[in-house]
Amino acid sequence: MTVFIIVVIIVFAIIFFANTIKVIRPWQRGVLERLGRYQRTLDSGIHIIIPFFDKILYVDIREKVIDVPPQDVITKDNVVVTVDAVIYYLVTDPPKSIYNVRNFTFAITKLAQTNLRNLIGTLMLDETLTSREKVNTELRMILDEATDPWGTKVGRVELQRIEPPADVMEAMHRQMKAERDRRAIILEAEGQKRAKIEIATGEKQAAILMAEGQAEAIKKVADADKYKKIALATGESEAVIRVYDAIHKGNPTKDLIAIKYLEALQKVADGKSTKLIVPFESSGILGSLAQIKELFDKDKENKKEE
Numbered sequence: 001m002t003v004f005i006i007v008v009i010i011v012f013a014i015i016f017f018a019n020t021i022k023v024i025r026p027w028q029r030g031v032l033e034r035l036g037r038y039q040r041t042l043d044s045g046i047h048i049i050i051p052f053f054d055k056i057l058y059v060d061i062r063e064k065v066i067d068v069p070p071q072d073v074i075t076k077d078n079v080v081v082t083v084d085a086v087i088y089y090l091v092t093d094p095p096k097s098i099y100n101v102r103n104f105t106f107a108i109t110k111l112a113q114t115n116l117r118n119l120i121g122t123l124m125l126d127e128t129l130t131s132r133e134k135v136n137t138e139l140r141m142i143l144d145e146a147t148d149p150w151g152t153k154v155g156r157v158e159l160q161r162i163e164p165p166a167d168v169m170e171a172m173h174r175q176m177k178a179e180r181d182r183r184a185i186i187l188e189a190e191g192q193k194r195a196k197i198e199i200a201t202g203e204k205q206a207a208i209l210m211a212e213g214q215a216e217a218i219k220k221v222a223d224a225d226k227y228k229k230i231a232l233a234t235g236e237s238e239a240v241i242r243v244y245d246a247i248h249k250g251n252p253t254k255d256l257i258a259i260k261y262l263e264a265l266q267k268v269a270d271g272k273s274t275k276l277i278v279p280f281e282s283s284g285i286l287g288s289l290a291q292i293k294e295l296f297d298k299d300k301e302n303k304k305e306e
Contacts, residue, residue, distance in 0.1 A: 019051035024058075029094040031057040041094055059094035063155060066105055068112045070161065073120040075128055082163040083116055087143065088156040096151025108147060112157070115142050125164060132159050 023046055024030045030042030033055045042056065049056065070084040087108060091097045101107055119135050120128055128135075136157050144154040164172070 022047045029059045063090040075125045077124045079125045089154045092153045093151030101150040
């Protein structure tokens with residue numbers, strides 16, 4: 001009997017001490033109640049409580065996600081769209097999350113659905129489809145303010161789907177296809193226009209380059225012809241001067257000089273040169289030519305008398 005009592009005492013002591021020591025995990029907070037009244041909030045770690053008098057309610061402080069079920073919402077232009085969302089929140093005040101709201105998930109879901117209807121109802125269909133970020137921000141601010149007494153903070157709200165009716169979607173697809181076709185036609189026309197401009201510009205530049213090349217060639221041919229004529233004239237002039245110098249070095253008579261000048265002038269006249277150089281002693285030569293003419297005339301008269 002004594003042994004049984006000892007065993008019972010030992011078991012009771014083990015249970016007592018087991019209920020006395022409580023461990024709070026890092027991602028938890030403990031709301032301590034003593035005889036049904038709130039005492040304090042326990043942080044992570046080991047805590048000692050009074051068994052049968054104290055009770056700990058564990059609260060998860062990690063960020064959690066709530067999926068808002070799809071619902072039909074009417075836009076400002078009377079189009080029914082199906083909308084659903086997800087809400088990211090975390091507990092910032094464990095006692096409030098326990099004592100101020102009974103079913104937080106149900107409460108915030110209904111609150112989100114109600115405000116989604118209000119927000120979407122102020123937007124046109126096109127604005128609804130293109131203003132997701134605006135709706136997300138406004139809904140998050142509304143939910144965060146509404147859930148603050150519940151000891152929670154709404155971090156993000158994301159719209160998952162905004163789906164118009166099938167006939168509206170089909171009309172939108174036709175509109176988008178028509179818009180894409182229009183843009184494609186415009187781009188093709190602009191491309192053809194740009195190609196024609198580039199071709200015309202290239203042809204113009206080619207014509208300019210060809211004309212410049214022809215002009216340069218004509219100029220070079222003219223310069224070469226000019227140089228040729230100058231060279232020929234200069235050579236013929238130098239030839240006449242050399243003949244003149246050679247005759248004078250031999251001390252010829254005026255008659256001989258006149259004859260040689262006549263021969264040289266005949267060669268010059270037969271050439272293509274347009275330049276004629278006459279020596280300084282032209283007056284003496286002309287006198288000799290006159291004397292030769294008189295001799296020829298006398299010779300002709302003598303022959304007639306005979």
